[in-house]
Amino acid sequence: MVTKSTDGSDIADQVKAIQAELASLTETIRKFGSEHASAGADALHNAAGRASETFRASAEEARRRGYQAAEDIEGHITKNPVPAVLIAAGIGLFIGALIGRR
Incomplete structure (x- = not known):
């Protein structure tokens, strides 16, 4: 069996080379x-910007x-005021009855 003798400077050089490689690897990972x-x-x-634009468009x-819808309802009320008042009164009585039961 052949053995190779190494002195302390060879090991120190190898340790320095390993340290340099580790530093390089650390920098690459960073x-x-x-x-x-x-x-x-x-x-x-970008996703937040798109979501914001979608929300604004939906709003x-x-x-x-x-x-x-408000303009349509106003038009119906203007064309038919008596039925509109009767419907509103009926809804008011219904809600009043529901609240009065509690």
Whole structure:
């Protein structure tokens, strides 16, 4: 069996080389994590922006439909005031009866 003799400087050099490789690997992992975290943050920011725009569009559509419904009801009341008053009175009596039972 052949043995190779190593002195202390050879081992020290190997330890320094391992330390340098570990430092390089650590830096590579840090950069990789930073890049992916940045990409994830950008994707989250973009998704939040799209959700915000969708919410605004939905709210605007609901507001528009609400105004349209109010205008339609107002038109029906204007065309038929007596039935509208009778319906409103009936609804009022119904609600009053429900509340009065408690």
